[in-house]
Amino acid sequence: MIINKLSIIIPAYNEGRTIHLILDKIKAVQLLNDIQKEVIIVNDCSADDTEQAIRLYQQTNPDFNIQYFKHEVNKGKGAALHTGIAKATGDYLIIQDADLEYDPTEYNDLLKPVVNGFADVVYGSRFMxxxxxxxxxxxxxxxxxxxxxxxxxxxxxxLTDMETCYKLFNTKMIQAISLTERRFGFEPEITIKIARIPHIRIYEVGISYYGRTYHEGKKIGWKDGVRAIFCILKYGLFKAK
Structure with a gap:
C-alpha cells in the first residue's frame, strides 16, 4: 500500500502547558517510506493559553505542516475529532491526544500493517x-x-482496547461515515460503525502508555464511562445511524 501523507488529528482543550512537547515529538518522527505529515489541531475553545502556544509554535516552526482550527464554544473531544477528520487530506489519519500519554515514535508500528497491505484500520492497544x-x-x-x-x-x-486514543484509519473511509458523538462516545461509535463495513480489515498492535493522573490533567471520568455504555447499546443493539 502506497501512503503519501498521514494526517495527525489533535483535539486540544486546555493543553497550553504541554502541547509544544507533543508537537516536538511528532516533528521528530521519521515515518516509513518518507510518508509526509500533516498535523491538524482543533482547539475546543480552551480557557488557557492553548491558542497562543500553538500560534507561537507555528511561527517558530514555519516548515512544519500544522493546520489550526478553533471552536468558538466548547463542544467536546468527539466534536473536535469530527472537525479534524473533515479537514484531513492525508491518505490515512491517526488520532493523537495533545497530552503526553501516547508516544508518536510508535506511529510506524501502526502504519506497518497498512503499508504491508494487510490492514485498513489499526488500533494501538495499551493491554498487549x-x-x-x-x-x-x-x-x-x-x-x-x-x-x-x-x-x-x-x-x-x-479487540483488547476499544477506548485507545491511537486509531489509524483510511481517511476516505472514515470521512464517509456519519459521526454524531461529541464527547468520549466517539470511541464506541466509530468502532461499531467501522466493524459494519463489508470486508474491513482491522488490526491491533501493542503500544506504550504514559498515563496521567487527574492532578496532572486527565479529563475522562465516570460519566464518560456511562455515556460509553449508552453508545454501545445505541449503535450496537439498536443500530442507530
Missing amino acids: GSNPHRILFFWHTIGNRWLTFASNMFSNLN
Missing part, C-alpha cells in the same frame, strides 16, 4: 505487547476492559 505502561487506576482498567468486551459483543470484533 511488552512496551512500557504506567501503573495507575485499577477501576479504570477494569472499566476499559469491560467497555471493550461489551463493544466486542455487538461489533463481533476481538
Whole structure:
C-alpha cells in the first residue's frame, strides 16, 4: 500500500502547558517510506493559553505542516475529532491526544500493517505487547476492559482496547461515515460503525502508555464511562445511524 501523507488529528482543550512537547515529538518522527505529515489541531475553545502556544509554535516552526482550527464554544473531544477528520487530506489519519500519554515514535508500528497491505484500520492497544505502561487506576482498567468486551459483543470484533486514543484509519473511509458523538462516545461509535463495513480489515498492535493522573490533567471520568455504555447499546443493539 502506497501512503503519501498521514494526517495527525489533535483535539486540544486546555493543553497550553504541554502541547509544544507533543508537537516536538511528532516533528521528530521519521515515518516509513518518507510518508509526509500533516498535523491538524482543533482547539475546543480552551480557557488557557492553548491558542497562543500553538500560534507561537507555528511561527517558530514555519516548515512544519500544522493546520489550526478553533471552536468558538466548547463542544467536546468527539466534536473536535469530527472537525479534524473533515479537514484531513492525508491518505490515512491517526488520532493523537495533545497530552503526553501516547508516544508518536510508535506511529510506524501502526502504519506497518497498512503499508504491508494487510490492514485498513489499526488500533494501538495499551493491554498487549511488552512496551512500557504506567501503573495507575485499577477501576479504570477494569472499566476499559469491560467497555471493550461489551463493544466486542455487538461489533463481533476481538479487540483488547476499544477506548485507545491511537486509531489509524483510511481517511476516505472514515470521512464517509456519519459521526454524531461529541464527547468520549466517539470511541464506541466509530468502532461499531467501522466493524459494519463489508470486508474491513482491522488490526491491533501493542503500544506504550504514559498515563496521567487527574492532578496532572486527565479529563475522562465516570460519566464518560456511562455515556460509553449508552453508545454501545445505541449503535450496537439498536443500530442507530
